[in-house]
Amino acid sequence: MQTEIRHLLDCHVVGSDGQSIGKVGQVYLNDQTGEPEWVTVRTGFFGMKQTFVPLSNTRHSGEEIHVPFDKEMIKGAPNIDADERLSLREEADLYRYYGMRPSTIPQQRTSGEPSMGTPITGEMRDGLMDDGLMDEGDIDMTMSEERLHVGKESRETGRVRLHKYVETENVHETIPLSHEEVVIEREPIRDGEALGTAEIGEEDRQMILHEERPVVGKETRPVERVHLRKRDVEHEETVEGQIRRERLEIDEDGTIGDEAMDEPMDGLRDERGMLGRDDDIPPER
Template identity: 70%
Template sequence: MQTEIRNLLDCHVVGSDGQSIGKVGQVYLNDRTGEPEWVTVRTGFFGMKQTFVPLANARRSGEEIRVPFDKEMIKEAPNIDVDGRLSLNEEADLYRYYGMQPTDIPRQRAGETRTRGPVTEGRPGQRAGLAGDARGGLADEGDIDMTRSEEQLHIGKESRETGRVRLHKYVETESVRESVPLSHEEVVIEREPIRDGDMTGAHEIGEEERQMILHEERAVVGKETKPVERVHVHKQAVQHEETVEGQVRKERVEIDEESAAGDEDRKFGRGEEMPPGR
């Protein structure tokens, strides 16, 4: 039995919708059979809340316990203190919420306060405070204890997306105009008279043809692609501080001391000095 309980404490509870609910916190046994009947699951912000889940119709596979209830239903279960024993009324409220009816609750006598105790690492838990006839009344002798609790604010951090940066390259066409100096050849005709005696020999009259090739320069446009710039984008973390506020509750203790007849009653606990130990 101790091995079975330790194995349950190492499990994670998974809802009928396939979502992980949380890790098992405590195991509650049936007082009559001694078998595990309830487990508490750590839920809520930072896992500070523990919620009761019945093991009836649950299936265990390795380190997972699959229960026939979805995550939302389990999170909204009645809020019951898990530091003490589970009373009959508390257990009945849980069964009604989950739509179940145990066979042993109707046989309880009216007014009976049967309880189920939690088991953590194989050790039964105890409810803090008075027990038996002393609960809600007076203790004839001995010491009385009361546990005072307070909430603590746990601040965490989460990362969320604030934006995206995309680096996109596109093609843009623009007109470029430049002046280019060009040259061309033109014909220049020069006439020079021939004087007597400048040319010798016989000359005959006839047809003759000669040609000359003229040239000119023209502008030619060519293009080439070459890299001109490298663009690099990276992320950097920028630190800043943010003030977070929250409200926490604290339990205070008042002590009412009833003196003998004729003496004035005294109350301690609200800004007054506590009575000395006796």
């Protein structure tokens, strides 16, 4: 039994959403059976808050306890003092919150039984020293933040198409033309100029007349060359995005201070029990 308790105290609780919720703080045993029935998981900043989680329907894998509840549901469980025994009312509130039927409560207790569950913590060293249970040491917490990565992508913004078409226009041009016409010239023959004798009879002669007419011919010849090319034009544009950053709040004696870590933790003051820069550490009380 002590070996099982020690193993539980060394485990981390993992929610149904795969998120690590925290380390087991205490194990609560059933007063009648002595079996582990509840564990508390350390949540909140620096793991100072302990929330109850039922061990029913859980699965152990190495140093992890996989529970059928997500992280947000576990963090919202009823706030019960983890340093005391669970009363019947507190236990009923917890079962009701986790949606577990009353029949799942081991060996239904009567109203005459005032409380259940003996809390076993990692600090109960004297009784479990032989099993190697030790006090928890320093608390480590990993701080994460999101960073904005800005890249470039190429996308189509439009297309340019060259289309050649034929346009017809009327052209007027004047050219000189010539043609032949008949000109009749009459010249009387004077007496004494006649050459020989003339005979009376029919005679035909002809003359061919010519004229010029316009002749239209066409030829095709190149007049211009069009070249289409692309060029890169650079400009600057400002982009916006939201990033998330984890902060720290220190809960000391139930009072939440304003110790939000806005800067990287480049200073460490273990002797004060406080993380942060040297100039952010409050004076000694």
